[in-house]
Amino acid sequence: MRTFSFIYRHVKWLCYFPGMPRSTRPRANVSTLAEVAAAAGVSVATASRALGGYGSVRSDTADRVAEVARTLRYSRNGLARSIVTGRTHTLGAVVADIENPFFASAMRAFSDVAGKAASQVLLANTDEDADTERAAVEMLLQRRVDGMLVVPASPMEIDHLRAVQSGGTPLVLLDRTLAGLTVDSVVIDNVLAGRMAAAPLLSAGHRRIAMVTSAERDDPAGPRANPGLGRILGFRQALRAAGIDDGDAVAHAVDFRVTSAEERTLELLSGPRPPTALVTTDSSMTLGAIRAARRLGLRVPHDVSLVGIDDADWMPVLVPPITVVAQPAAQLGAHAASLLLRRLAEPEAPPVVRTLPVTMIMRGSVAPPGAARPSNGTLVWAPPRPDVPQS
């Protein structure tokens, strides 16, 4: 207790030592603990104990101090407390693209679980750029986050993540694992997702199936670090198992944006031997592919069938509704948060890789190749089939 109060006073002294530069803007209306103590007629130490809920204070004194603190609009200094307690009650999250519904949904669940444990989330967006990621991780470490979630942008540049781990800050990876970094991770089985996405198209009789992906063509990282590569691998496996030569079956968009997928699909579908079916590796790719088909006047599924990996809220509502291999985005985010919280409580627990199941949702975007167009040339408004989950 003695040490504690000393540090606390020391911190306050740092704050208000005359001549030290204080805020660049006036916070004149923020009361200090000393003002609260003076107004309540107690010592600063007593006021501190009363508001902090530690040590012994008579209950009428505690009530009086609390009342004065309210009146004076005193707000505890979370920074000073953090220096004392060593906990900031802040978790960092470094994600690839917050506008992608997958990450939005995962982050929302991550924040919800963190919030229940009274932790706030500091969020950074990398746009899949390794330099941005390094800077974000550095910023979070400087802010002494209690732990951080990272969606690693590059499997090759991971020294900064090694440093997080060796510095003792709990780290969890979402969506991707890294060779050479044994750390808590929450992922899906991407190879399986790729295989599952091809299955309904193969069953419908398609032989010319192309995959549209934002994964780089020659990423040495391998499928563990790059979910796109895992999905490509599974997709190729499924094609080979069906006896299809898959030499040119994968089309790479230049990046993860909808417009990039749209351009790449446009090339593909207006090429010499267009595919009769498409598999897309995330919801942005799916939207880009649909936009390309629309621009060419092609209709899904009559002219081209489509299976997406990743569900999004608009997919069941399109005509036709889109058949997908759905990732449990919210559960992934929630699990990531609970793994971080667990590691805070049990720093020495062995790292775990948690693989959550994907789900095939059959909707209406798959038909046999060359399926007859409706005779009147317009789309039929059939009531949609209810979502049928199949494991």
Place this chain on the structure above:
Amino acid sequence: MRRIAGGRATPTLPDVAQAAGVSTATAARALGGYGSVREETRLRVQAAAADLGYRANSLARSLITGSTNTVGVVLADIENSFFARALRGIADTAHTEGFEVVLVNSDEDLDNERSAVRVLTEKRVDGLVVCPADARDTSHLRGVVNAGIPLVLLDRRVPRLAADVVGIDNHAAAQEATAHLLAAGHKRVGLLTGGNPLLSEALHAPGLIGVERIAATTVGTRAAGYRDALKSAGLPLDPALISAEGFHREEAAMATRRMLDLPDPPTAILALDSVLALGVLQALRDRGLSCPDDVSLVGFDDAEWAVVASPPLTVVAQPVYEIGAEAFRLLLRRMQGGNHRPVRKVLPASLVVRESVGAPPDSPH
């Protein structure tokens, strides 16, 4: 060294000083870039810091400088593409200016928002961008303003709160969207506000009089735009066609089904955000109804899927990214000490006409 979780140790400034063979004060000056230190000493201290993996503690620095270079952002629903895009606008602009963003999702819940604002204030963020969730109580926002902490409201206004606000002209946008439906011949236009049921009373006031006074939400001003478009066309207002039944897609679908079951159902619907519009499309499909042959639809926010919806959706497009970016720029001026009167920044919205509006069907379906 301070022992921390994991049994590993974080090197402290005294550790660096000891390794470099200088006093702690000298090490602090060398690493902080202030005061006078010999160049050779500075290099030695930096080398020692790098060897030990020493990292400046920005919390401690913040206590001294009073600035955390962090802004807090409290948004209603991060899964709604409007907020995700606005957040990107805020975060990109903030990073350019050397600020970080702390995000809290309020889920349109007043208690969540209150606790988020309290915690962010305790963490001494330099400023706050808030999209207020609820009209009933804004005392926590007044507390922020009274404490002299810069605050910018995104998208939604709170009357008599001395805070900057950025958004579109919601009244004009809703009026134009409604007028577009009326021009196609519709006389019964449903309005999905996405507001919670607590707003129902205000939204069911006779003739929607005074509806623009609903605070902390765009619902009121947009409903007023809807009202004035109908009034200009000499059409009556029907409370049964105005919904405040929640902001989730399922809730919007239920509200749509309720309206379709009315003895005199709407022939057109105005949905005040993209998630609500999805709910309308879903309900129409569940009923085997066609848009726009049976029911016309105008949405708010030009989501990326709007162009591939069936039919492609006519929407009020807001410059969402720019709204977020402008929110941060307004906040920055305040954080740099601006004591000017509260600014209300209005960015232009536009009606993007696609294919979801047609003439009303000849006979009731």
